[in-house]
Amino acid sequence: MWIAIVANIVVIAMLMNLFYIPIRAPMGDETTDRKPVFSWGGLQGAVTFMLDEDPEFGSPVTKEVEGTAYTPESPLDFGTYYWKVVSPDGLSSPTGMVTVVSEVSVSRGDGWLKNTGNTPISLERETTGGLTGMVVGINQTVGIGNDENVTARQA
Amino acid sequence: MCRMLVILAAMAISLSVASGSALAIGITPGGTTIDFKPGLEKEVPFTIINNEHKDMDVVVYVKEGPYSDWVALYDTIMTFSSDDDSKGSKYSVRLPQSVEKPGTHQVDIVAMELPKEKEGGGAFVGATTAVVTQLLVRVPYPGKYATLDLAVSEAQAGEPVNFFVKARNLGTEDISNAKATLDILGPTNEKIATLESGESGIGAKSMKEFKLTWTGQTNPGVYHAVVTLRYDGKVTTAEKNFAVGNLYIDVLSIDVKDFRLGGVAKFNINIENKWNDKITGVYGNLIIEDDNGQSVADVKTASTDVGALERKEIYAYWDTEGVKVGDYDARFILHYSGRTTEKDLKTHVEVSDIRVDIMGLGAGAVTVETTGAGGTSNMIMLLVVALIGINAGWFFYFRRRSEQR
Numbered sequence: 001m002w003i004a005i006v007a008n009i010v011v012i013a014m015l016m017n018l019f020y021i022p023i024r025a026p027m028g029d030e031t032t033d034r035k036p037v038f039s040w041g042g043l044q045g046a047v048t049f050m051l052d053e054d055p056e057f058g059s060p061v062t063k064e065v066e067g068t069a070y071t072p073e074s075p076l077d078f079g080t081y082y083w084k085v086v087s088p089d090g091l092s093s094p095t096g097m098v099t100v101v102s103e104v105s106v107s108r109g110d111g112w113l114k115n116t117g118n119t120p121i122s123l124e125r126e127t128t129g130g131l132t133g134m135v136v137g138i139n140q141t142v143g144i145g146n147d148e149n150v151t152a153r154q155a
Numbered sequence: 156m157c158r159m160l161v162i163l164a165a166m167a168i169s170l171s172v173a174s175g176s177a178l179a180i181g182i183t184p185g186g187t188t189i190d191f192k193p194g195l196e197k198e199v200p201f202t203i204i205n206n207e208h209k210d211m212d213v214v215v216y217v218k219e220g221p222y223s224d225w226v227a228l229y230d231t232i233m234t235f236s237s238d239d240d241s242k243g244s245k246y247s248v249r250l251p252q253s254v255e256k257p258g259t260h261q262v263d264i265v266a267m268e269l270p271k272e273k274e275g276g277g278a279f280v281g282a283t284t285a286v287v288t289q290l291l292v293r294v295p296y297p298g299k300y301a302t303l304d305l306a307v308s309e310a311q312a313g314e315p316v317n318f319f320v321k322a323r324n325l326g327t328e329d330i331s332n333a334k335a336t337l338d339i340l341g342p343t344n345e346k347i348a349t350l351e352s353g354e355s356g357i358g359a360k361s362m363k364e365f366k367l368t369w370t371g372q373t374n375p376g377v378y379h380a381v382v383t384l385r386y387d388g389k390v391t392t393a394e395k396n397f398a399v400g401n402l403y404i405d406v407l408s409i410d411v412k413d414f415r416l417g418g419v420a421k422f423n424i425n426i427e428n429k430w431n432d433k434i435t436g437v438y439g440n441l442i443i444e445d446d447n448g449q450s451v452a453d454v455k456t457a458s459t460d461v462g463a464l465e466r467k468e469i470y471a472y473w474d475t476e477g478v479k480v481g482d483y484d485a486r487f488i489l490h491y492s493g494r495t496t497e498k499d500l501k502t503h504v505e506v507s508d509i510r511v512d513i514m515g516l517g518a519g520a521v522t523v524e525t526t527g528a529g530g531t532s533n534m535i536m537l538l539v540v541a542l543i544g545i546n547a548g549w550f551f552y553f554r555r556r557s558e559q560r
Contacts, residue, residue, distance in 0.1 A: 032183055059319060059366035061308055073309050078184075104286045105181025105206055113284075116206060119185055146282060151265065153287035154185030 021093035034075035186289035218263035300326035303393035333386035375400030376431025
């Protein structure tokens with residue numbers, strides 16, 4: 001008897017998944033990944049993914065998605081975003097939140113410097129000749145003298 | 156004190172750069188923005204990242220400037236081992252009761268890598284590498300003062316393009332009436348469309364986002380958007396380039412006319428520029444293979460320019476001397492702007508004719524009809540209710556039976 005009941009409960013749980021869209025990630029996280037992977041559960045198939053800086057979703061970006069994950073095609077601006085998915089028959093997931101923060105990172109070797117962060121940087125270069133500045137894009141490598149003092153800040 | 160630290164750090168930096176090993180340091184966030192409030196006190200966290208997972212010391216200091224006394228640090232030296240991915244710290248902000256100058260005021264909190272001293276000591280000379288997290292304090296402008304930020308969603312040709320216009324009132328007074336107008340300009344600066352938002356108020360130190368949607372016939376290409384915000388007798392603008400779709404040239408058809416086996420076959424290749432601007436230096440490469448996969452022809456077309464949305468014919472020539480009648484696999488690769496369009500071909504060579512079929516063309520689109528989700532959901536809901544009922548029935552039935560025993 002108990003086996004039958006447990007089996008039925010499993011079936012019911014699976015069927016209930018059709019009436020509930022659990023969100024998985026990100027949920028209230030802070031990330032330096034400007035293309036975070038948004039993922040959810042449920043068995044709805046195609047859904048509308050909605051992303052907005054407004055928790056009321058006043059002017060959301062929407063995308064029709066097959067499957068249970070979505071990665072933005074272009075990098076998100078820094079800030080806090082709210083997201084949810086809605087099935088074709090109007091079933092909505094809870095609202096998730098993610099904050100995309102900037103990271104200023106550099107790597108430096110013999111005669112070169114690379115911007116390894118997630119934002120273009122304004123590079124202040126200090127040599128015996130004085131101060132100069134330049135903007136270095138994400139993943140861009142520039143040549144610099146080994147005797148230059150450099151300071152990188154968000155451009 | 157800060158200056159002393161900097162000088163000490165500069166003197167202590169090792170020769171690691173010159174010796175080839177990489178220096179690396181990161182900090183997050185790159186900046187923190189707060190709105191000015193008289194006497195505001197706040198703590199701001201930040202994280203220093205040990206990108207290369209190595210032993211290092213980091214000196215942290217506030218760069219001297221007109222507002223540097225607003226910030227006090229909790230840590231001035233942070234020690235990292237190779238196991239540390241990152242370490243968090245924070246600084247405290249204490250704002251004055253008033254600031255005369257409106258606008259955004261900046262304080263730099265600098266983290267500078269200070270590698271471990273080499274074994275055996277020795278004099279350290281070399282350059283410093285530092286990263287900055289900025290504190291940006293927005294001091295409101297007297298009256299009404301709006302700034303604009305324009306973001307454009309990605310879209311393919313024919314899809315609606317969404318424009319998100321963020322209007323920020325950095326003033327001390329509410330804006331009672333603001334309206335955004337957005338002009339879309341083509342590659343030759345011709346106006347293609349004008350979009351208008353509704354009217355809205357924007358509270359002091361608040362932001363209002365206007366969403367505008369361009370639903371016109373959007374061809375692939377680069378466009379320019381100019382947005383104007385009119386608010387209570389004042390005007391501000393912002394502009395931005397945006398792209399619709401991808402730069403792409405399609406190969407429409409390939410045919411050969413007036414052919415005799417043994418002579419030179421002229422392949423007429425029809426291409427179409429789907430982009431809204433001229434693409435220069437376009438050429439094609441035709442590769443034909445026999446049954447054994449051996450190349451029997453590898454010819455290039457002349458290089459040409461293709462105007463915006465233009466259809467054009469380019470030519471490839473194949474000397475068929477010694478070529479036998481039969482079927483040949485072929486590939487045509489169109490090169491342009493660092494991209495390629497590639498088509499697989501089936502080439503049937505006769506004595507007086509060559510027929511070229513582009514593989515994949517003419518394949519019918521498959522339409523999948525979907526049933527209404529609402530109906531299915533109702534069915535499943537009924538099934539769930541029935542299952543719950545059946546389970547409850549079983550449960551009570553078996554319990555009762557075991558009680559009777």
